Amino acid sequence: MPSFPAPRLAEIAPFHVMELMARAKALEAEGRDIIHMEVGEPDFPTPEPVISAARACIESGRVFYTPALGLPELRAAIAAFYAVRYGVDVAAERVVVTAGASAALLLTFACLAAPGSEWLLTDPGYPCNRHFIRCFEGVPVPIPVGPESNFQPTVAHLSAHWNIRSAGALFASPANPTGTVLDGEELRAIAEFIRQNQGQLIIDEIYHGLSYDRPEQTALHCGDDIFVVQSFSKYFNMTGWRLGWMVVPERFARDIEKLAQNLYISPSLPAQRAALAAFTPATIDILEARRAEFRRRRDFLAPALENLGFRIAARPEGAFYLYVDCRNLTADSEAFAHALLESAGVAVTPGIDFGSHAARQHLRFAYTTGVERLAEAVERIRHFLG
Ligand SMILES: Cc1ncc(COP(=O)(O)O)c(C=O)c1O
Structure with missing residues (x-):
């Protein structure tokens, strides 16, 4: 029954x-x-230039579906943002525009999580993460972290928790709820550990742009085999527009596209037109x-x-x-x-x-x-x- x-x-x-x-x-x-x-x-x-861009889009009346992975010009603008801000070369074909980081995480686990596959997360961490994993019948595995590791994971944590069912890990930097940043060298070592174990690393950079003490480094510096999740919600002050993005390894771009087409067809067009003004100097x-x-x-x-x-x-x-x-x-x-x-x-x-x-x-x-x-x-x- x-x-x-x-x-x-x-x-x-x-x-x-x-x-x-x-x-x-x-x-x-x-x-x-x-x-x-x-x-x-x-x-x-929302910053005024972003509002003006949205207004122009809506007033044109031409508010239609877009390609599932987002407007090509927005994907190109995001790729250019990585070049300007971080000096890292990202092909626009790897950029996926989504309904917030939330939809990016949903697509990620729809794509990667097999039933019973284990995914490492920090505890404390963003509460929705374990639910994204659970929705696709994966198993979230919390790593208790505290001040001794700056509330961030280390390679030692990963080795202690990795087993035959482990499929990968999702970590955030800067993190919610702690605001702590994953050290660049440690991140590199974590990426290498997961690579060696044929797993998949996902890094949530939704709080990038809101760092106060030292220059930021994107995980994209550590390899083109990492999923990097981002959003217009936090630094760009656009939570209610429901727009974000992720950069995916090239080999998953087509799978993510199929999922986005089926799950929600496309991200919102006015939000995407608005977001094109988010990278302007003003x-x-x-x-x-x-x-x-x-x-x-x-x-x-x-x-x-x-x-x-x-x-x-x-x-x-x-x-x-x-x-x-x-x-x-x-x-x-x-x-x-x-x-x-x-x-x-x-x-x-x-x-x-x-x-x-x-x-x-x-x-x-x-x-x-x-x-x-x-x-x-x-x-x-x-x-x-x-
Ligand atoms: C760490 C983290 N990831 C993802 C999200 C989802 O954000 P959004 O869907 O608005 O981009 C949040 C929201 O608070 C968050 O704190």
């Missing part, structure tokens, strides 16, 4: 932060002032000013939270998150997050959204609001802590 929903659904977890956000909204409806530090998206509006100037603002926020918030008794054990070099150790202040970060929202009107994300390794000892603070609001949040937390 069939059983519905499919058994895999039992392993698809909701976002805990959604409940917190719902409660925050309810409190706001009652007239409470809530400071949102749980939100994983930039608070800045837009990059706007984005670089915003990057500087994010850095200012991080440099304000990190020491302020440490003064309150939180510990930031690994240097958050990028993204817009601080993953703080709260064990000096509470034994249960989830209960703490709920109490903080109710009493102080400050919304943050509990560690359990990102895995189970030391999750109840951690909270994620997103600095996706201005410095004045961050300062107000710090004062409210100080008062909450008594």
Whole structure:
């Protein structure tokens, strides 16, 4: 007898932060002032040149399907972006435009995951990753990581977790929820380890462009056999446009194209036309000013939270998150997050959204609001802590 929903659904977890956000909204409806530090998206509006490009597209009325892998001119613009920003040569034929990094990850595992194949991920890490894998009957294998390795994987971790069923790994740099960056040499060694074991490495670079301390290196420097996932959501401040991309090894481009054709036909045309304006000097100037603002926020918030008794054990070099150790202040970060929202009107994300390794000892603070609001949040937390 069939059983519905499919058994895999039992392993698809909701976002805990959604409940917190719902409660925050309810409190706001009652007239409470809530400071949102749980939100994983930039608070800045879409840059004006991007809006103008979208407007022109829509006003033309010529809003049709595009090729499944995206507009050729956008794929070429993305390839050119890699040449200009990173000095790396990427053929436009390897660029796949998608509905956000989310669709890129979906296509990746639809293409690569065989039933029972094991995929290494970090714990803590981006919660949806294990679900993408599970949806295609693969098995997500968490690697517990902590401050001793900067919350990033090492080759030693890979050797300890690799077995006959292992198919590959997905890691992010800068990472969500920690903002830490995978060291260039370690990344090279990880790529080589996976190559030697005939596996597939996927690197999520969605927070590229939002690094504050040193120049960024793309994993594409480590070989043309790596899947690199990117998006217009974060650095480009375009979350709601639902557009991203990935660079795939040449031998998978045709398979990915077949999947995209069947799964959603093509990415949104207005979003793609808009994104063509994302690489222009006028837009990059706007984005670089915003990057500087994010850095200012991080440099304000990190020491302020440490003064309150939180510990930031690994240097958050990028993204817009601080993953703080709260064990000096509470034994249960989830209960703490709920109490903080109710009493102080400050919304943050509990560690359990990102895995189970030391999750109840951690909270994620997103600095996706201005410095004045961050300062107000710090004062409210100080008062909450008594
Ligand atoms: C690490 C990571 N990867 C992928 C995504 C998906 O982003 P999008 O689909 O908006 O590009 C997110 C969103 O927060 C993320 O944090």
